[in-house]
Amino acid sequence: MAVHEILRMGDPRLLRRAEPVARTGTPELDALIRDLFDTMHAAGGAGLAAPQIGVNLRVVIFGTGEVLTRYPDAAPVPPTVLINPVLERLGQEQDEDWEGCLSVPGLRAIVPRYRALRYRGLDPSGQPIDRTVEGFHARVVQHECDHLDGMLYPMRVRDFSRFGFTDVLFPEGLKPSDD
Numbered sequence: 001m002a003v004h005e006i007l008r009m010g011d012p013r014l015l016r017r018a019e020p021v022a023r024t025g026t027p028e029l030d031a032l033i034r035d036l037f038d039t040m041h042a043a044g045g046a047g048l049a050a051p052q053i054g055v056n057l058r059v060v061i062f063g064t065g066e067v068l069t070r071y072p073d074a075a076p077v078p079p080t081v082l083i084n085p086v087l088e089r090l091g092q093e094q095d096e097d098w099e100g101c102l103s104v105p106g107l108r109a110i111v112p113r114y115r116a117l118r119y120r121g122l123d124p125s126g127q128p129i130d131r132t133v134e135g136f137h138a139r140v141v142q143h144e145c146d147h148l149d150g151m152l153y154p155m156r157v158r159d160f161s162r163f164g165f166t167d168v169l170f171p172e173g174l175k176p177s178d179d
Helices: 027-043 137-147
Strands: 048-049 059-062 080-089 094-101 103-113 114-120 126-135 161-166
Touching: 027 048, 027 059, 027 080, 048 137, 059 137, 080 137, 094 137, 103 137, 114 137, 126 137
Parallel strands: none
Antiparallel strands: 048 059, 059 080, 080 114, 094 103, 103 161, 114 126
């Protein structure tokens, strides 16, 4: 178990399309997942993708299982390991909300995301995951899975008047979550 350095925007490794995981249930994959959770918790994030620690594999983790103080109105997102995810949007409706990212520290922006989606993939032992979600849960999954395709949230910003440094945007200390 180890806490890794989180790559920051500008690092070309964040712009690659991650490779599928060929085998689940391996000691190497188990170690990667432990490291992702250790790194996410140390950084105070709500999710993390393998490419953010320099591992070019289609693995994301997200969720805390509890209400986050930064999102008191959001339902808790169950802690999840999602391998080789496939996202399917359910409808065209989008919501806009504040996002941050551990790879883009100190900045926030309003980002559009699909309101509802179905996601599928594998858990660490290779068992299928198939969930239909909406709201904050859907936002977190989309954000993390974007990392697997070399996409950072600033690439989705439509209105740069609503993009800036957290301490300037929220001088009273209101802080939307990282990742």
